[in-house]
Amino acid sequence: MTERKFVKPLKPKVDVNKVNTRILPVEFEYFEPRTVKEVVELLSKYGSDAKILAGGTDLIVRMKQRFIEPKYIVNIKKVKELNFIEDRRDHLAIGAATKLREIENSGIVRKKFTALYEAVRSMAGVQIRNMATIGGNLCNASPAADTAPPLLVFEAKLKIVGLDGEKLVPISEFFLGPGKTVLKHNEVLAEIWIPYQPEGTESAFIKIARVAMDLAKVNVAVALRTEGGVVKSVRIALGAVAPTPIRAYKTEEFLTGKELSEAVLEKAAEIVKTEVKPITDIRSTAEYRREVSGVIVKDALLKAYERISGR
Amino acid sequence: MGKVIRFRLNGRPVSIYVENNELLLNVLREKLGVMSPKYGCGIGECGACTVLLDGEPVLSCLTLAVEVDGKDVVTAEGLARDSDLDVVQRAFIEEGAIQCGYCIPGFILVAKKLLEENPEPDEDFIREYIRGNLCRCTGYVNIVRAIKRAAEELKFHVGKNK
Numbered sequence: 382m383t384e385r386k387f388v389k390p391l392k393p394k395v396d397v398n399k400v401n402t403r404i405l406p407v408e409f410e411y412f413e414p415r416t417v418k419e420v421v422e423l424l425s426k427y428g429s430d431a432k433i434l435a436g437g438t439d440l441i442v443r444m445k446q447r448f449i450e451p452k453y454i455v456n457i458k459k460v461k462e463l464n465f466i467e468d469r470r471d472h473l474a475i476g477a478a479t480k481l482r483e484i485e486n487s488g489i490v491r492k493k494f495t496a497l498y499e500a501v502r503s504m505a506g507v508q509i510r511n512m513a514t515i516g517g518n519l520c521n522a523s524p525a526a527d528t529a530p531p532l533l534v535f536e537a538k539l540k541i542v543g544l545d546g547e548k549l550v551p552i553s554e555f556f557l558g559p560g561k562t563v564l565k566h567n568e569v570l571a572e573i574w575i576p577y578q579p580e581g582t583e584s585a586f587i588k589i590a591r592v593a594m595d596l597a598k599v600n601v602a603v604a605l606r607t608e609g610g611v612v613k614s615v616r617i618a619l620g621a622v623a624p625t626p627i628r629a630y631k632t633e634e635f636l637t638g639k640e641l642s643e644a645v646l647e648k649a650a651e652i653v654k655t656e657v658k659p660i661t662d663i664r665s666t667a668e669y670r671r672e673v674s675g676v677i678v679k680d681a682l683l684k685a686y687e688r689i690s691g692r
Numbered sequence: 693m694g695k696v697i698r699f700r701l702n703g704r705p706v707s708i709y710v711e712n713n714e715l716l717l718n719v720l721r722e723k724l725g726v727m728s729p730k731y732g733c734g735i736g737e738c739g740a741c742t743v744l745l746d747g748e749p750v751l752s753c754l755t756l757a758v759e760v761d762g763k764d765v766v767t768a769e770g771l772a773r774d775s776d777l778d779v780v781q782r783a784f785i786e787e788g789a790i791q792c793g794y795c796i797p798g799f800i801l802v803a804k805k806l807l808e809e810n811p812e813p814d815e816d817f818i819r820e821y822i823r824g825n826l827c828r829c830t831g832y833v834n835i836v837r838a839i840k841r842a843a844e845e846l847k848f849h850v851g852k853n854k
Contacts (some may be wrong), residue, residue, distance in 0.1 A: 402734025404713075404718065405714070406713075411756070437756070441755075445735070446735075454712070454756075508739055509751070509824060511749060512754065
């Protein structure tokens, strides 16, 4: 490979408005493996110099902006084992390289995992959803990743494949911080297993963003099961309010066994505000995020509850 | 470092050498002279570089050219038959939906797919579907009207064209 003689490497945190995003100013070797085994072998061989190309909607942008300059690109779009949606009795399995658009168009996702359907629908435009993958959304580990809160409330498990074999990691243990996951350089996220929820469970997803195309200021998913108006089981997860997507365990605990009255919902919203740890960034302020977290958790609970009542 | 890729471009076979780090948009515009896909934002926000890849709208500025080996690419150039414009193209002209024109090829390709999926779209459906395309002239009202018009004309012509 020729050296990048003409390109002076920029430090990360360059002014992205001054970067030429017309071209890809990085040279790399390119691979199109057909099996997960080949993917893992390539990753093991090239270590941190290699990057997986799934949808490319984040990777290519970051390469254009020279935040990263991988020497090896492993395109997993043609790996069939990573590209499927399959009903497996107790869980729905989704290949990590499955495009968001395919998930959105899956009847079973829409019916059984409504919050995931709504999350995917809320993301970017149709072109991006035709490219971006669920695995890419998770592995980028953005605190604002829209598919994370729904998968957290469904308690999904992630099948990770490495040289030594495979393992299942609960999604609650997958994220370590912004851009950081438990994945090692020689491992690939292969499948997302979403357990079917007990009969009567309904879910909802709500996102607050500046415009429809933008990333979330705050997003939330809930999965709710009630009996005669009393909460039997509830799970709540939020994004963009902490270094990783989080579950609101205290709020869940408070709600369990209670009747969903206005007063109870108000109190739940107050507890949520104590559980989030938002920051101020270009999209929003910490104060706003905290305040809105309470509001949209309440809204999402009501939305899920209406679905239970409306069935 | 690169390779020779073969793909269909607007129905015709193409065979061309591309570098690994070349983007589909640049190959189309600079090597193949296909000028309807535009460079807008370069980071996946604007939709000006939209092409249909195996029938699906995608962003050519975020697609490596090496990836389209064996695939089918359609741009706005591939819609008209000789001098006969496509129904969607005509509807855009008739509704005055084109101002500066920069975003229009992207809009038209997305509109093609939209109408294929839903031949009777309402305004909400259209606005939702085209949200990945930005028009800096803000001509959205006429664009939405043009897509509705195209839907009506397609309905009217069903059977006639076949």
